[in-house]
Amino acid sequence: MKGLVSSVSESTIKKLPKADLHVHLDGSLRLSTLIELAQEFKLNLPSYEEEGLRELVFKDQYKDLPDYLQGFQYTCAVMQDLQALERVAYEFAWDSYHDGVIYIEPRYSPELLKGDKLKSHEIIVAIDKGLKRAEQEINILIEKENQSLADDNSAIHPNFVYSHIICAMRMWDPEQSLSTIQSAVLTKEKHNLPIMAIDLAGPEDGFPAIDHEDAYTYAHKHFLYKTVHAGEAYGPSSIFQAITNLYADRIGHGFHLFNAEMINTKDPGKAKQYVENLVQYIAERRITLEVCLTSNLQTLPELKNDPANHSLPKMLEAGLSVAICTDNTLVSNTTVTKELMLAAKTFDLSQKTIKKLIMYGIKRSFYPGNYLEKKKYIDLCSKYYDSVVKE
Numbered sequence: 075m076k077g078l079v080s081s082v083s084e085s086t087i088k089k090l091p092k093a094d095l096h097v098h099l100d101g102s103l104r105l106s107t108l109i110e111l112a113q114e115f116k117l118n119l120p121s122y123e124e125e126g127l128r129e130l131v132f133k134d135q136y137k138d139l140p141d142y143l144q145g146f147q148y149t150c151a152v153m154q155d156l157q158a159l160e161r162v163a164y165e166f167a168w169d170s171y172h173d174g175v176i177y178i179e180p181r182y183s184p185e186l187l188k189g190d191k192l193k194s195h196e197i198i199v200a201i202d203k204g205l206k207r208a209e210q211e212i213n214i215l216i217e218k219e220n221q222s223l224a225d226d227n228s229a230i231h232p233n234f235v236y237s238h239i240i241c242a243m244r245m246w247d248p249e250q251s252l253s254t255i256q257s258a259v260l261t262k263e264k265h266n267l268p269i270m271a272i273d274l275a276g277p278e279d280g281f282p283a284i285d286h287e288d289a290y291t292y293a294h295k296h297f298l299y300k301t302v303h304a305g306e307a308y309g310p311s312s313i314f315q316a317i318t319n320l321y322a323d324r325i326g327h328g329f330h331l332f333n334a335e336m337i338n339t340k341d342p343g344k345a346k347q348y349v350e351n352l353v354q355y356i357a358e359r360r361i362t363l364e365v366c367l368t369s370n371l372q373t374l375p376e377l378k379n380d381p382a383n384h385s386l387p388k389m390l391e392a393g394l395s396v397a398i399c400t401d402n403t404l405v406s407n408t409t410v411t412k413e414l415m416l417a418a419k420t421f422d423l424s425q426k427t428i429k430k431l432i433m434y435g436i437k438r439s440f441y442p443g444n445y446l447e448k449k450k451y452i453d454l455c456s457k458y459y460d461s462v463v464k465e
């Protein structure tokens with residue numbers, strides 16, 4: 075895994091074709107937009123200056139998870155409007171593209187954005203409008219760039235692509251999770267939108283994933299992909315439940331995957347075996363871990379603010395499929411490029427490992443096209459990747 079840190083510069087990583095598979099739209103607004111919308115809707119903010127908000131709300135370090143979550147009351151409040159939703163989605167797509175991210179899967183819970191005026195399907199449609207408009211504009215630029223390469227041997231720039239992930243919440247009544255997913259499926263069918271997957275977010279401890287089995291079974295039977303936030307605050311058994319009961323194709327975070335001591339048994343040998351079996355299963359099935367380093371540093375006190383304490387090297391040593399993601403670009407003040415740089419520097423990752431991490435993001439995406447189209451896209455991304463590295 076060891077490489078020469080100096081061999082991968084930030085400007086190169088920025089140019090590489092990347093995916094962001096784990097990013098909450100309501101945690102990824104532009105700060106300037108949050109302020110403008112709050113002023114427009116006459117909503118209270120602790121400060122109306124970017125600097126002030128960075129000092130008071132969207133900080134580099136947080137006391138704990140509740141402190142981290144503070145900012146969402148403001149972002150969710152300004153998003154309860156169809157035009158604002160469209161704008162936030164549009165800007166998020168452009169901001170991603172400017173970071174060299176060509177594939178995004180913004181996730182959100184329509185229930186948390188509707189306030190008392192909006193309906194779930196209106197929220198999804200408005201967000202899609204923003205994403206689609208950005209996608210079209212970005213792909214015109216990419217097309218122009220590719221045309222100028224026409225006689226050259228250079229690899230062509232892959233298109234910008236997005237899909238939606240709809241979130242249910244762990245602390246909800248399971249009925250609410252089910253109805254959220256049912257409504258997402260109806261919206262997908264009625265409006266022909268790239269709603270590809272569902273997620274379960276919210277606090278793990280005390281709110282087991284298994285409670286939301288009906289929502290996941292419904293999604294499973296409607297051919298939606300599944301991801302679950304698990305192993306962030308709770309142990310390997312939470313990840314096991316996500317995979318076995320909720321059919322998870324991917325796991326959000328999975329930070330505690332290797333922590334046998336979190337398993338409820340008096341027999342340490344048994345616990346160790348359980349973790350080994352689970353890791354083997356995850357590796358074999360290519361269940362992908364969506365790792366968000368900065369967010370973990372900000373919410374998991376056991377990391378002691380040092381990324382070197384993260385379980386990412388263990389995941390890589392076990393041959394697991396891992397994608398590096400942002401979680402929340404505003405709340406964690408980060409980008410995919412920044413996250414990859416942090417991983418590369420902290421663990422002295424080789425160029426080969428960096429390519430693996432980036433390509434897992436594309437390969438294990440919930441791509442809104444058929445298998446052959448996805449294969450072609452992966453191939454394009456890989457060729458373009460090599461051409462950027464060559465430069």
Ligand SMILES: [Zn+2]
Pocket residue numbers: 096098275303326401
């Ligand atoms: Zn998350």
